[in-house]
Amino acid sequence: MSQRTDLTPQRNPAAAPARSAAARPAMVEHLEPRRFLSAALKVDNLDVLPGFERMIFNRIRNINVDKPNYVKDRGTLRLTNTGDQTLRFGTAKIVGPFQILGMAPLAIPAGKSVTVTVLFTATAPPKFTYNQTNSTTNARDAGAYIGSMSFATNDPANPTYTEELAGWFQNDSERNEEPNLQTQVNLLANFKTQIAAGQTVTLGQPATSAQYYGEEVVSAYWTAANASKSVGVRQLSKFRSQGDITRFAYFLKSDKVVHNVLASAGLAGQSFLPYKDASPTTTAAATTFSVGSAPFGFKIDSEYSVDSLNANQNGGGHTLRFFPVRDHLGNLLDNTYFVCMDYSVDPKSQNFDFQDNVFILTNIKPAGN
Ligand SMILES: [Ca+2]
Numbered sequence: 001m002s003q004r005t006d007l008t009p010q011r012n013p014a015a016a017p018a019r020s021a022a023a024r025p026a027m028v029e030h031l032e033p034r035r036f037l038s039a040a041l042k043v044d045n046l047d048v049l050p051g052f053e054r055m056i057f058n059r060i061r062n063i064n065v066d067k068p069n070y071v072k073d074r075g076t077l078r079l080t081n082t083g084d085q086t087l088r089f090g091t092a093k094i095v096g097p098f099q100i101l102g103m104a105p106l107a108i109p110a111g112k113s114v115t116v117t118v119l120f121t122a123t124a125p126p127k128f129t130y131n132q133t134n135s136t137t138n139a140r141d142a143g144a145y146i147g148s149m150s151f152a153t154n155d156p157a158n159p160t161y162t163e164e165l166a167g168w169f170q171n172d173s174e175r176n177e178e179p180n181l182q183t184q185v186n187l188l189a190n191f192k193t194q195i196a197a198g199q200t201v202t203l204g205q206p207a208t209s210a211q212y213y214g215e216e217v218v219s220a221y222w223t224a225a226n227a228s229k230s231v232g233v234r235q236l237s238k239f240r241s242q243g244d245i246t247r248f249a250y251f252l253k254s255d256k257v258v259h260n261v262l263a264s265a266g267l268a269g270q271s272f273l274p275y276k277d278a279s280p281t282t283t284a285a286a287t288t289f290s291v292g293s294a295p296f297g298f299k300i301d302s303e304y305s306v307d308s309l310n311a312n313q314n315g316g317g318h319t320l321r322f323f324p325v326r327d328h329l330g331n332l333l334d335n336t337y338f339v340c341m342d343y344s345v346d347p348k349s350q351n352f353d354f355q356d357n358v359f360i361l362t363n364i365k366p367a368g369n
Pocket residue numbers: 341342343350351352353354355356
């Protein structure tokens with residue numbers, strides 16, 4: 001899977017369908033009516049997540065001095081002209097603390113692509129609106145900027161194209177200034193999955209039993225939806241102790257042997273789209289593994305998807321929550337789920353924010369307990 005998950009961005013519904021040369025009757029090209037000749041814009045977010053239409057970022061003012069934070073403060077779009085006339089752009093209009101690195105493109109010849117890198121440049125939290133953090137102590141020290149980049153084009157289907165830009169700013173690394181799970185999934189990444197009713201800072205549980213929220217899918221074990229294909233994993237975010245590697249594993253229900261398949265870098269301990277451990281920062285924390293039709297569970301660092309296997313039975317040992325992924329239009333993506341975890345090994349520090357590590361899993365379906 002390298003850097004891509006199976007979550008291929010959906011085509012901009014406002015964009016004209018890609019026109020392939022093969023689809024046109026070449027023999028009558030010279031007679032083709034003028035109305036078929038145009039530029040056509042196709043947009044790809046090279047991060048893939050959260051989608052072609054939106055980029056997510058984060059920044060931290062006071063980084064951890066001993067373990068300097070990697071932050072996701074830039075991302076790149078690929079703009080492709082799938083039409084047969086030169087694609088031309090007006091001046092880009094930016095809303096919010098974002099900027100284009102270098103020159104914005106003015107024109108793209110037919111069939112060619114250019115890349116545009118966008119930086120998140122906030123230097124302070126936004127004006128306080130409501131508590132978007134993972135606790136109640138420092139809610140004014142962090143917040144979300146929701147902005148955009150738009151430009152006019154001569155693509156008749158996209159007279160104005162708008163890319164949504166969403167950035168999280170926190171004054172400090174950790175210190176309860178992390179985006180809570182709803183802030184991450186709904187406000188910043190704009191997935192329409194219902195995490196919980198209303199606005200919820202944490203997803204707490206009674207002392208001895210689990211409590212479930214929103215569209216949560218309760219299943220300790222899973223199987224590959226298509227047994228002939230691999231299961232995909234991509235880490236969406238990591239907001240836990242700075243400097244610590246996160247290890248993602250699976251185990252078969254039959255033998256419980258833990259197979260580590262992915263590790264994300266410790267220096268990306270407070271970041272969206274963390275990178276793979278011992279890799280360049282441009283290598284996304286993503287992988288695939290194959291299990292055929294065997295039921296399996298997940299283990300993320302200390303926490304199992306099988307509640308009874310967890311060392312700490314606070315909240316019934318329920319430390320991994322699964323939610324179906326709904327895209328920005330509210331469509332359920334087939335066999336695609338978030339897994340959202342909360343560390344419980346030290347009961348005193350368990351805070352029930354359930355966003356210490358968030359992954360997106362593809363080609364899986366629930367297999368019960
Ligand atoms: Ca936590």
